């Protein structure tokens with residue numbers, strides 16, 4: 001009677017929910033959680049879920065063997081280092097690190113983190129202190145992290161090092177994360193494909209979540225095409241042995257960092273692969289509700305299976321000589337699984353890993369297991385067939401709204417327009433880099449190398465003093481830097497956003513390329529000492545400045561005056577943009593300042 005009321009309460013409120021997440025929380029709390037508790041689900045599988053598990057942003061789990069480039073990939077994606085994130089050829093990351101957004105940088109250690117009700121990590125306390133000492137959360141102000149969180153993991157050990165114990169159940173922790181994240185990125189090193197036992201065990205730990213798995217065959221530019229084919233084949237063969245799913249996971253091949261490709265041999269392929277991967281990452285928030293719904297369905301099916309298994313074992317227990325019978329039952333577990341499967345028509349894929357289950361059953365008293373209640377099973381069937389389906393219209397609605405949103409932005413992720421490095425209208429006016437409030441001062445950092453860049457600029461035959469996106473693109477690609485990086489350089493350099501580069505913008509682009517090639521990061525926005533002199537805002541009084549700001553707010557280039565001057569008898573006209581210099585021509589600059597002083601400015 002009581003449970004009927006609960007059921008009715010659940011269904012009634014389901015009609016009132018506004019979002020899929022709300023609906024899922026409700027169904028879980030009222031329909032699934034009571035069964036999990038009754039049949040002791042969390043003693044065998046994963047701890048119960050909390051509201052924070054449903055509310056959190058999409059998460060990406062980045063895993064792979066040591067030194068495959070996990071931390072480097074995260075740095076590449078964020079265009080920023082995270083505090084404590086070390087990169088090196090030897091094993092460097094020894095902590096599970098949740099990288100999340102906050103306006104101020106900070107680190108929270110694992111023990112404190114699992115106390116925070118707003119974070120989805122409370123149930124990780126289950127893995128004990130040794131693990132919690134190896135778990136932390138770092139906060140960063142980063143645009144990518146506004147839409148998703150990333151989990152960096154310690155490298156899976158290769159065969160020679162794997163004897164050292166970690167002191168906690170590494171595959172079980174991976175499994176917990178696999179259950180809670182939206183995407184699992186498994187990095188492999190094409191240059192050194194060494195697949196250890198811990199690697200296989202870690203992949204086995206992902207069973208049931210193969211749909212979230214994507215493989216990154218990293219450092220692929222370090223081998224030639226023929227070797228790459230062989231490595232790809234070996235990788236697929238190894239994965240095929242440990243992954244149960246009939247579908248092959250998507251493998252993205254490339255070199256996922258911001259350094260230039262070693263060779264240009266497979267550049268086009270790597271660029272396309274990266275574009276696909278970034279596209280998938282950008283779409284994560286759109287698919288997040290569907291992922292949560294999917295995970296709840298998976299969980300409900302596992303609960304159903306679990307209830308059948310434990311109740312079967314309980315029924316089989318005799319009154320006497322229990323220990324012998326328990327041993328026999330554990331030994332016969334694979335047959336018991338197939339009997340339950342046939343009797344109740346449960347798909348094989350819903351069953352838990354048999355060896356793991358046998359291990360856990362050894363320490364349990366079977367007589368304390370609960371008998372199966374048919375009404376529980378009927379309730380679960382209703383949940384899976386009818387109630388989840390009721391959320392579908394809401395899901396469609398949310399998908400439509402999400403499709404209008406731009407998806408994950410920032411870091412190295414492609415800007416959808418305004419750059420010749422991405423498809424669509426390559427010269428779409430993306431708006432100038434506004435430094436309206438920030439008056440650029442001081443010498444221009446790029447000045448000293450400008451003559452060198454000017455030579456290249458004029459060799460590329462500019463028209464009307466400017467180079468088109470296509471011409472610049474061809475030149476920039478010859479640096480072998482990945483498109484994602486070049487696109488960001490373009491965005492920073494096309495200061496007035498007209499889809500073309502003048503000599504100063506071109507020099508700036510080249511300066512940024514050199515910065516990148518020297519291994520430094522790109523600034524998220526142009527620092528004032530990099531703003532080309534002709535694009536700088538003039539230092540003005542407060543009233544004048546606010547007028548200027550109003551002027552620029554109409555997404556037009558910042559023009560505040562116009563000159564026609566005679567230089568050596570020729571009429572020269574130029575835009576005056578407020579810096580006191582015109583097109584880097586010292587003679588003109590003198591004339592301008594003379595006019596300014598004559599007019600009393």
Ligand SMILES: Nc1ncnc2c1ncn2[C@@H]1O[C@H](COP(=O)(O)OP(=O)(O)OP(=O)(O)O)[C@@H](O)[C@H]1O
Pocket residue numbers: 064065066067068069070071072073086087088089090091092093094153154155156218219254255256257
């Ligand atoms: N795409 C790449 N091409 C070539 N070398 C790379 C690439 N990405 C990373 N590396 C190099 O590989 C080494 C390991 O990188 P990193 O520390 O990021 O790996 P990791 O997987 O995080 O390692 P760990 O498991 O120790 O945490 C570093 O020396 C790094 O410079």
Ligand SMILES: [Ca+2]
Pocket residue numbers: 070071072086087092093153
């Ligand atoms: Ca690392």
